[in-house]
Amino acid sequence: MKFDLGVTKALLRFLGRPEKTFPAVHVAGSNGKGSTSSLVAAALTASGYQTGLYTSPHLADFRERIRVDGKMIAQEDVCRLLTLLWPHVEKLSATFFETTTAMAFRYFADRHVDIAVVETGLGGRLDATNVLRPEVSVITNIGREHTQILGSTLSAIAREKAGIIKRGVPCVTGVVRGDALNVIRRECRKRGSRLLVRKKDDVKISASTLDGITVDASAFAKHFARLYVSLAGSFQAANVAVALHTLRVLRERGWRRITETTTRSGFARVQKTTGLWGRLTVLRRSPLVIADVAHNPQAMRSLCASLRQLGLRRLLAVFGVMQDKRYKPMIRSLGTIAARAIVVAPTTSRSRRTGELAAEFRRQNIPAFEADSVSSGIDRAMRQHSRSAILLTGSHFVVGEAAAFLQGKKYLTINQ
Numbered sequence: 001m002k003f004d005l006g007v008t009k010a011l012l013r014f015l016g017r018p019e020k021t022f023p024a025v026h027v028a029g030s031n032g033k034g035s036t037s038s039l040v041a042a043a044l045t046a047s048g049y050q051t052g053l054y055t056s057p058h059l060a061d062f063r064e065r066i067r068v069d070g071k072m073i074a075q076e077d078v079c080r081l082l083t084l085l086w087p088h089v090e091k092l093s094a095t096f097f098e099t100t101t102a103m104a105f106r107y108f109a110d111r112h113v114d115i116a117v118v119e120t121g122l123g124g125r126l127d128a129t130n131v132l133r134p135e136v137s138v139i140t141n142i143g144r145e146h147t148q149i150l151g152s153t154l155s156a157i158a159r160e161k162a163g164i165i166k167r168g169v170p171c172v173t174g175v176v177r178g179d180a181l182n183v184i185r186r187e188c189r190k191r192g193s194r195l196l197v198r199k200k201d202d203v204k205i206s207a208s209t210l211d212g213i214t215v216d217a218s219a220f221a222k223h224f225a226r227l228y229v230s231l232a233g234s235f236q237a238a239n240v241a242v243a244l245h246t247l248r249v250l251r252e253r254g255w256r257r258i259t260e261t262t263t264r265s266g267f268a269r270v271q272k273t274t275g276l277w278g279r280l281t282v283l284r285r286s287p288l289v290i291a292d293v294a295h296n297p298q299a300m301r302s303l304c305a306s307l308r309q310l311g312l313r314r315l316l317a318v319f320g321v322m323q324d325k326r327y328k329p330m331i332r333s334l335g336t337i338a339a340r341a342i343v344v345a346p347t348t349s350r351s352r353r354t355g356e357l358a359a360e361f362r363r364q365n366i367p368a369f370e371a372d373s374v375s376s377g378i379d380r381a382m383r384q385h386s387r388s389a390i391l392l393t394g395s396h397f398v399v400g401e402a403a404a405f406l407q408g409k410k411y412l413t414i415n416q
């Protein structure tokens with residue numbers, strides 16, 4: 001991460017300032033920002049707006065990051081934009097994420113999108129996406145992550161995330177209490193921004209399966225009874241609440257095609273509409289193989305709680321994690337639902353060594369086997385599942401590489 005937006009601004013100046021040509025929803029947060037972004041984008045598409053969606057990282061295909069109405073950017077457009085930018089990328093020593101962000105914004109401008117939903121990469125204040133002046137700023141939640149960059153306390157991390165709040169632009173947050181919320185409140189007061197805070201009872205789950213959740217929700221000053229969302233996991237309730245409040249703000253700001261009917265349609269088809277996967281996603285039914293990109297302690301606690309609520313216990317966990325993650329509390333959470341573990345190191349220089357992970361599982365009295373690759377770990381899991389469900393988790397890299405292997409596709413890793 002560069003502590004300067006200068007390179008991103010220089011790339012965008014060369015491209016004709018495309019970020020000025022479309023309205024946007026800007027989404028930051030420690031967990032849930034991908035799901036929240038996809039829910040908002042799906043509802044906007046269902047409302048008849050041509051909608052850009054920029055998320056990261058991708059799982060199996062770079063083009064997942066840049067979509068319009070759910071369709072991935074064409075390979076030809078990736079080549080065209082990268083060829084156009086490359087001399088400036090080299091001259092400015094632009095990072096992968098700075099380059100990708102500039103490509104996405106130019107693509108959205110070229111497609112004349114009505115609106116774009118843009119997810120931050122890391123943090124907020126100095127993230128390459130923070131050149132936007134959005135219709136609404138969204139902060140899903142705050143957890144301890146990337147502490148070597150964002151700070152060691154929740155307050156410090158909240159200050160970085162709150163850096164996306166713009167003067168006079170409404171802010172919606174899923175942070176419900178504590179120092180992090182106080183930081184967001186102060187930033188909103190300082191910038192004259194209206195703040196909408198999710199309440200814990202905004203969304204109540206009435207039914208939950210591996211295919212999705214049905215909830216009763218309050219938003220738009222009205223009640224959504226039996227709202228179906230095609231995303232599994234009780235942890236999605238908070239994301240649904242934040243998405244609903246975001247859509248409410250957009251409607252108040254003139255996006256009048258957003259209605260209860262279009263919101264229901266978008267949420268029911270969010271996976272098909274946006275291509276979102278890797279959030280308690282079933283990859284196979286026999287044996288049952290579930291993938292989730294939980295990559296920090298907060299996300300892992302939520303995932304394991306959802307699995308317990310679904311009656312899934314004594315799973316075989318295929319687990320790998322990056323070096324900068326707090327892996328011990330993640331493994332403690334997995335201890336509540338996993339009977340065995342196969343630890344793997346994804347194909348990236350950022351992977352934590354399997355020996356450390358296996359030792360921690362054994363300290364939790366969970367038998368652990370070290371695999372020399374994600375593919376060999378999955379191969380072993382498929383042969384040894386003994387009717388147990390298999391959970392692939394710990395990192396976007398684990399899930400992406402695992403899915404590519406199961407689908408017989410080539411996997412190209414990146415370090416971002």
